[in-house]
Amino acid sequence: MTAQGFAMPAPGREVAGEQAQPREEELPEEEPLGDDALVDLGAWQKQLAISAALEDLDTELVGIAPVKTRVREIAALLLVDKLRARFGLEASRPTLHMCFTGSPGTGKTTVALRMAEILRGLGYLRQGHLVSVTRDDLVGEYVGHTAPKTKAVLRRAMGGVLLIDEAYYLYRADSERDYGQEAIEILLQVMEAQRDDLVVVLAGYRDRMDSFFTSNPGMASRIAHHIDFPDFTLDELVRIADLMVAQESHRFSPEARQAFREYMALRMAQPRFANARSVRNAIDRMRLRQANRLVAAGALVGRDDLIRLEPVDIRPSRVFG
Amino acid sequence: MRVTQGTFSFLPDLTDEEITAQLQYAIDAGWAVAVEFTDDPHPRNNLWEMWGLPMFDIADAAAGLGEIRACRAAYPHRYVRVSAYDSSYGRQTTALSFIVHRPPDEPGFRLDRQEASDRRVRYTLSPYATREPHGQRYGEPRG
Numbered sequence: 001m002t003a004q005g006f007a008m009p010a011p012g013r014e015v016a017g018e019q020a021q022p023r024e025e026e027l028p029e030e031e032p033l034g035d036d037a038l039v040d041l042g043a044w045q046k047q048l049a050i051s052a053a054l055e056d057l058d059t060e061l062v063g064i065a066p067v068k069t070r071v072r073e074i075a076a077l078l079l080v081d082k083l084r085a086r087f088g089l090e091a092s093r094p095t096l097h098m099c100f101t102g103s104p105g106t107g108k109t110t111v112a113l114r115m116a117e118i119l120r121g122l123g124y125l126r127q128g129h130l131v132s133v134t135r136d137d138l139v140g141e142y143v144g145h146t147a148p149k150t151k152a153v154l155r156r157a158m159g160g161v162l163l164i165d166e167a168y169y170l171y172r173a174d175s176e177r178d179y180g181q182e183a184i185e186i187l188l189q190v191m192e193a194q195r196d197d198l199v200v201v202l203a204g205y206r207d208r209m210d211s212f213f214t215s216n217p218g219m220a221s222r223i224a225h226h227i228d229f230p231d232f233t234l235d236e237l238v239r240i241a242d243l244m245v246a247q248e249s250h251r252f253s254p255e256a257r258q259a260f261r262e263y264m265a266l267r268m269a270q271p272r273f274a275n276a277r278s279v280r281n282a283i284d285r286m287r288l289r290q291a292n293r294l295v296a297a298g299a300l301v302g303r304d305d306l307i308r309l310e311p312v313d314i315r316p317s318r319v320f321g
Numbered sequence: 322m323r324v325t326q327g328t329f330s331f332l333p334d335l336t337d338e339e340i341t342a343q344l345q346y347a348i349d350a351g352w353a354v355a356v357e358f359t360d361d362p363h364p365r366n367n368l369w370e371m372w373g374l375p376m377f378d379i380a381d382a383a384a385g386l387g388e389i390r391a392c393r394a395a396y397p398h399r400y401v402r403v404s405a406y407d408s409s410y411g412r413q414t415t416a417l418s419f420i421v422h423r424p425p426d427e428p429g430f431r432l433d434r435q436e437a438s439d440r441r442v443r444y445t446l447s448p449y450a451t452r453e454p455h456g457q458r459y460g461e462p463r464g
Contacts, residue, residue, distance in 0.1 A: 127380045148373075155388070159381025197383040 102229025
């Protein structure tokens with residue numbers, strides 16, 4: 001027996017799993033405007049709660065200036081389109097499917113998450129959640145398995161953003177019997193017929209994505225926005241590290257920051273470098289060594305010792321070897 | 322005779338917009354929405370056939386409406402209903418259930434009176450449609 005007994009549970013209860021967005025108050029009714037009306041764009045933008053998402057994008061993500069500019073442009077276009085509709089001007093619903101290209105760890109998923117919030121704020125998405133999938137989630141293992149699988153994923157993503165990571169794996173040019181093509185066809189159909197219900201974002205490496213679009217012209221023509229994510233510079237990586245460390249209530253000592261900088265410079269040149277993800281992994285390993293250092297010393301430990309990361313936590317890395 | 326069952330049995334049939342609003346209510350409450358169909362709508366028949374698995378992981382009503390439309394298209398001569406199951410501990414029951422599609426022609430039910438001992442009468446309802454075999458009721462074409 002729960003606390004509420006047998007009473008009808010109210011809606012809005014926490015839904016487990018998926019990043020469910022808290023339901024805010026309904027948007028105010030948008031009355032049509034007269035020919036000579038004036039609208040305060042700034043205030044309206046605030047009202048639609050997209051300013052907050054755009055600010056999050058700025059503060060949360062270091063660098064990737066061209067991406068931020070593009071997201072702002074798209075948000076501005078959608079905002080103006082909405083305003084045009086209120087003046088009774090022609091404003092068809094634009095195609096919102098996007099393609100994010102860039103190396104791993106350059107913030108594609110995070111930007112997709114913010115994009116979903118912005119689109120929800122503007123009323124282009126009803127729920128604004130993000131469903132992130134790869135080929136395995138869409139393509140089946142035997143005949144007749146793919147369609148239900150892909151449809152189930154699409155059902156889950158309805159009202160939100162479907163992010164397909166490394167989308168080019170859907171299409172295998174070398175195998176005629178691959179089921180990926182079937183998934184692509186279902187995707188295309190839904191991207192066209194249910195444009196109001198979900199936004200599809202394809203993500204992956206630039207060059208492979210280009211060849212994917214070459215072999216799937218139908219897909220290319222249905223994607224309106226191509227956004228390229230640049231790699232981070234060394235300075236940006238160190239700033240990201242500072243942010244991540246601060247988030248976990250840790251702090252670099254000045255020498256440790258210098259050591260981390262040297263580490264990153266070396267790591268960037270190595271294979272399988274994954275930008276912000278490599279930073280995250282390096283910090284995790286530093287925390288591991290810090291804990292080990294403290295335990296091994298067995299001495300008195302204060303609050304500051306638990307927070308501070310020292311050069312000895314990063315120097316033993318294989319990268320310096 | 323118009324068969325009525327479930328949560329909104331006293332109302333006229335819901336429109337697709339109203340169905341969408343109800344589905345969204347159920348999803349927001351954390352209930353799993355399922356689509357079921359049957360050609361035996363006897364009030365005691367609780368076990369309708371399932372149209373796919375219950376949708377445990379959807380966030381938006383559009384997904385549920387899509388399944389309802391697909392089920393209607395596949396079985397235009399049968400009853401289709403939506404049920405929402407509340408799995409929360411202490412409740413664990415169907416929280417919402419309503420008919421979203423009915424056959425074009427509903428002949429209704431026959432009432433049988435059985436004369437029992439001492440002039441007692443036993444009543445039985447049976448749908449006229451169930452005289453036909455399963456799959457051929459309510460004017461469903463053979464196939």
